[in-house]
Amino acid sequence: MTWYKTLRFKCQKNCSDCCKGFEGYVWLDKKNIEEIANFLKITTKEFLKKYTRSVFGRISLIEIKNNFECIFLKDSKCSIYSVRPKQCSTYPFWKQNISSKKAWEDVKNDCPGIDSEDAKEFTKEEIEDILNS
Numbered sequence: 001m002t003w004y005k006t007l008r009f010k011c012q013k014n015c016s017d018c019c020k021g022f023e024g025y026v027w028l029d030k031k032n033i034e035e036i037a038n039f040l041k042i043t044t045k046e047f048l049k050k051y052t053r054s055v056f057g058r059i060s061l062i063e064i065k066n067n068f069e070c071i072f073l074k075d076s077k078c079s080i081y082s083v084r085p086k087q088c089s090t091y092p093f094w095k096q097n098i099s100s101k102k103a104w105e106d107v108k109n110d111c112p113g114i115d116s117e118d119a120k121e122f123t124k125e126e127i128e129d130i131l132n133s
């Protein structure tokens with residue numbers, strides 16, 4: 001039983017708050033790696049060497065050391081937007097973020113897209129689809 005019927009969100013694209021400011025991991029699966037390497041017109045081997053690190057046996061994008069910005073954030077915009085990792089395209093609808101009203105309210109403090117004036121209303125089914133994508 002979920003605590004919500006719908007949730008409202010629209011990414012405020014010039015914001016990029018979720019792409020910087022705190023240390024973290026952006027996990028990549030095989031599909032993400034291939035898509036981004038293709039997009040950059042380099043081999044997956046080159047991509048892995050230049051833009052990723054191995055953490056706990058998984059692959060994550062690297063970030064800028066002094067401010068934790070995502071390596072692909074350029075002028076406050078995602079430079080690989082059309083092939084951005086699933087972790088990014090599904091934010092803020094992550095399991096832990098929608099697990100309770102409190103968790104969602106906490107994320108809202110960091111993401112101005114939640115309940116923004118132009119937000120789209122997502123039904124439970126739509127959110128399930130995003131979670132299972």
Ligand code: SF4
Pocket residue numbers: 010011012013014015016017018019091092110111112113114
């Ligand atoms: S913090 Fe929210 S509104 Fe800002 S870029 Fe990320 S998803 Fe979009």
